[in-house]
Amino acid sequence: MAVTLKEVAERAGVSRSAVSRTFTDGASVSDKMRRKVEKAAKDLGYSPNALASSLTTGRTKLIGLVSNNFHNPIFLEVFDLFTRGLQDRGLRPLLVNLTDETDPENSVRMLRQYSVDGVVVASSTLPPEFAKAFRDAGVPVVHSFGRASSAPQVHVVGIDNVECGRMAARELVRRGYTHVGFMGGPEGASSTQDRYSGFMTEMSAHPDIKASHSFADAYSFDAGRREMLRLLKNGPAQAYFCGDDVLSIGALSAIDDSGLSCPDNIGIIGLNDMEMAQWENIDLTTIHQPIRQIVTSSIELMVAMLDDPERYPETRIFPCSIVERGTLKPGI
């Protein structure tokens, strides 16, 4: 089927090692030899079999790109950045969709069968057991958008979700709201828990302000819509910190449908600063999450791990900042 190294060697009248060496950089080949081989290779349309070579080198240049979030448009950008970033470094993303997968062992087995050189877990909702399971299998792991920890077991790149919760709370206080709400994503996700905990910690310093909370089923527009419709029915707070922009935008749509308006009747602050957040008709006040930096840094970290798999686990946290737009009342 495909042209093999052996055929190239025969046509060039040289040994197989010679051919192998011309395609391995750092190997010693004379110019004459190189020219001969390259000629033969071109004539035959040869390109080396990366998988076969991985057998002896132990490197496949395959990186497992593992996620379970296929409903938040922000992840389309995340995939875009990851795939391009990895490709630029000669690495190939093997996409693994863990939606509905509950047993880390399955995915570990799968990734091991394909002997990936490393795994990037790109998800804020996947339980940390998955990243741990990969690490335990001896595969370099970077958990992007994962939970910050003072004693990290795997490399984590992301934001300080607790601090984001705080920031949002402080902002709502500053704006003079006296009844605020936290509308989180899926309750089990660490990102939700951390944002919640930061939010509530800050609010506990303001006993005069009423703080309520609830959780949407998923980080998706629809979940946000549904949850806000429910809240509106049961007497909503004056302003909400939504655990993600998709939730916020879903919530805005619910507010709109109910004949209410934002920020006049209800304030909203989101998190992510996705593209849509800046549309004039949405104009969402939100906390900016530096997606691009997180992805870039994750890839750099992964590349570093490939060189030194024993590298000591680190946590890289990027600062977030509030982007003021039009979904909160001006404040005092």
Add this chain to the structure above:
Amino acid sequence: MAVTLKEVAERAGVSRSAVSRTFTDGASVSDKMRRKVEKAAKDLGYSPNALASSLTTGRTKLIGLVSNNFHNPIFLEVFDLFTRGLQDRGLRPLLVNLTDETDPENSVRMLRQYSVDGVVVASSTLPPEFAKAFRDAGVPVVHSFGRASSAPQVHVVGIDNVECGRMAARELVRRGYTHVGFMGGPEGASSTQDRYSGFMTEMSAHPDIKASHSFADAYSFDAGRREMLRLLKNGPAQAYFCGDDVLSIGALSAIDDSGLSCPDNIGIIGLNDMEMAQWENIDLTTIHQPIRQIVTSSIELMVAMLDDPERYPETRIFPCSIVERGTLKPGI
């Protein structure tokens, strides 16, 4: 590093072939043998190296999932469906991002190096040369969301874009608009061209109705917004067929910003029927594209090709239908 077949064989006290056979279905192994081997394998935590076996079997179970559209949220769903569908059949998607890639040869080389068993091109904007190049390299190819053709060179699964253009035009005529517009996606994309051509063909039967056209830079919210803002400045038509829902929603946002309203001042009909289209505050009249069926059918076709690579190229077209919501005036 990883446990190998040889180690399992030694521990179980059997030959390497025996171990190989227990992990290959269809091979003949006695129950006693199988038990011995499985015990040893479990003790050692062995899982076979799929890449090594691919050397002799010639199958990697790797499928190249090639796309260049990482801005249209509909594609997040497409990726979700593809990855899950492929995984369910024991196939692994190798994601290839062709944004900014112009030379098919590069991607061909890359996919060949990883000896993928097949390639799914999931894009409505990628030039057909890419799919052809893969086919010429001897790799089974399915082009999903590709251009229908009466003499297909590769397998194509998608919709009849010309007919969609027609449908949209007919609908606008039926509603009594006397000046209509086509607002397409990127001008070079075959999907855009076909939708345009269908639209204009139909309109040419109505010389009394004025028909104009223009193109957005990309299939993205922002491009739709920008294009509609431009149109609004230069005296817009009464209603537009937008080449995709993201364009439509971007356009709606532009209309909203300009203090106009839809459908009172301007009508919009989209294409895709993405999740957001049904939100009450968007309520987009649109042409439904059966994404799920297209993906499912593409995967089935790919699986069939793996069995019979010489299979004669076919084109699978799924019907679309108009979903009436609230962005067109009621009509006569």
Add this chain to the structure above:
DNA sequence: ACGCATTTTGCAACCGGTTGCAAAATTGCA
């Protein structure tokens, strides 16, 4: 032209599996 150091080349073993073939073990039946 010679001897020595350095570079280039080929041999052969190996990576982790699969598989055709023949030998060994098991089965069925008289």
Add this chain to the structure above:
DNA sequence: TGCAATTTTGCAACCGGTTGCAAAATGCGT
């Protein structure tokens, strides 16, 4: 129990590459 038919097993070669090692070739100084 004996023997042929059938099943199970192991040997060894192979898939498409890489690499340590020693032999061959080259370069250099005199």
